[in-house]
Amino acid sequence: MKRPLLALSVVALSLSSIITPLHASAALPLKVDNHELPSLAPMLEQVSPAVVSIAVEGTQVSTQQIPDSFRFFFGDQLPAEQPQERPFRGLGSGVIIDAEKGRIVTNYHVINGADTIKVQLTDGREYDAELIGGDKMSDIALLKLTKKVKGLSEVTFADSDTLRVGDFTVAIGNPFGLGQTVTSGIVSALGRSGLNLDNLENFIQTDAAINSGNSGGALVNLNGELIGINTAILGPNGGNIGIGFAIPSNMIRNLTDQIIEFGEVKRGMLGVQGGEITTELAEALGYESNHGAFVNQVMPDSAADKAGLQAGDVIVSVNGKRIDTFSELRAKVATLGAGKKVTLGVIRDGDTKKFDVTLGESPTQQTKAEQLHAGLKGAALTNTTKADAYQGVKVTSVAENSPAASYQIEQGDIIIGVNRQPVANLGEFRAIAEKQDGILALHIQRGNRKVVVVVR
Structure with missing residues (x-):
């Protein structure tokens, strides 16, 4: 996994020490030896089926520096750096936010670089999933099951802006690939940042036990409502020191709504x-x-x-x-x-x-076209804006002598369809391209003319 979650532990909150649960409807009292004790079991029975395990496989490309002393014998024929491909596998968690359409939210780092994504439900059923869109800076990705699945459960979003330090939290995920695991704690702090200055951070800090594999899992309140997605932990040498971080639910909802509507995050x-x-x-x-x-x-x-x-x-x-x-x-x-x-x-x-x-x-965010199809290498793409005459995917640049240039793709072209299917944004383009192993027929608006370019 590109950015594996470091392990941390937590001093477990003793439920027997809770005199009165914050929400009686979520933690119904049980009778043990005629004594009533609070329990989170009724709430968990409702929300746990909406938390899934995610397994990914892919290939990481890295470069290895070739020593100058070794390159001396080969002259200019040997490059200074040698690319290497290494297969990888990873485990994480996800949360179903739309049961009807099979949409699942997880961390971007869980699926980054994945060629295949498999989702396992709590009842053991396993399905393939595809990436709808993601945002690396906020570490959020939205997936969709590739087939219609009946009997799914979904979470209800809470208003994370109403959280207070001291509110109870419950983390649900798949730590170390053991299977679904539940831990509890409290909100330790709010508005945490500084883990990665290049990212957008406004974390909920919790002492609920979060470990490797919990990435993308749910952080819920005692009503079983989603207050955050577990994303990072702090711990030296993989040690568990009781400091975990979750992306607030309001932030998640804003980002996923944009991905669904535009195919990307419009910052x-x-x-x-x-x-x-x-x-x-x-x-x-x-x-x-x-x-x-x-x-x-x-x-x-x-x-x-x-x-x-x-x-x-x-x-x-x-x-x-x-x-x-x-x-x-x-x-x-x-x-x-x-x-x-x-x-x-x-x-x-x-x-x-x-x-x-x-x-x-924000300034236009460009996508390297080879991420969609190898034949488009050398072109940069972005979504069109209101200023453009047509809606679709705009070609912002084309490198000379590149594969994209050889197919006569030009700067300023607007791709309005792929394989006879209309596309309004990069998200829709990606969804079609990922299902095609070979030819792409690009329907292009070039000024006042329509052009079809076939890319192999």
Whole structure:
């Protein structure tokens, strides 16, 4: 697996120590020797069938540096680096979020590079799954079972913005490939970030035991509602130190909705630069708190600029929900999606103000066309925008003397169909291309003309 989950352990929460469950409907009392004891079993019987095990297989391509002393004997005929292909297998977990359509959410790192994805239900049934779309920066991927399956269960989403430190949590997953396992704990912290500065992080921290193979599994509350997807742990040398992280359910819902609608994540952009509130900065601003996102620059003509935000503002809430750090603001804005309208709470010169902002769209995200078909190597693709005359997949560049150029694919072409099936975005293109081992017939809009290009 590309980024395996490190193991960690947790001091188990003793259920016998809970005097009154937070939700009596989820943890019905059992009688043992005429004494009533709380139990999570009734809730788990309802939610566990919606958590699945995922097994993947694929090939990793790495490069090996060839020593200069060895290359001396071969001259320029031997490259400095030699690519190597290595097969890999991995295990993880997933959560069914749409039983009718067989949609499953998991971590991106669980399926990254996988050629085959198999899903096993709690009753032992096993099915093939395909990738609908994913987002590496937020570590979320959406899968779909390749055939219609009856009798599936799905989870209900909770509002993760209402979570509080101390709320009870239950983690369900497939640690070490042992089969479905349940552990319990509490919310240890909220809004955690800093594990990978390049990613979008706004984690729920929990002490529920999460181990290798739990990636993509469910973190639920005592009502059996999904509050997060388990994604990462912290532990030296694989040790279990009681620190696990989950992606909040609201973030998951925003991302999966975008993948379903557009075939990709359309990342929202606010257009500000800044950082965290330090004690020194708070004193300099006359700000009597250390929570919020400090804005030190507003980009010209950005969504923030158009809404009236200024350098020196402190953003303290998004849609009425408190913001503690700049990293949390960045993650929430990016995953809400382009075009979404949000209300920002801002502290300016000691006064509280509100600004309505329509989020902009991040710079175009390009996909290497060879990821869809080898014959398209050398071309870069992206989804069309409202500014384009036609909807589909746009060719943004074509390298000279590349396979794509040999098929006379041109920069500016808009692919509107593949194999006589219309495509509106990269997600739909990918879904068709992955099922074809050979020829792709691309229906292209080139200016005012329609062209069909056959790629082998």
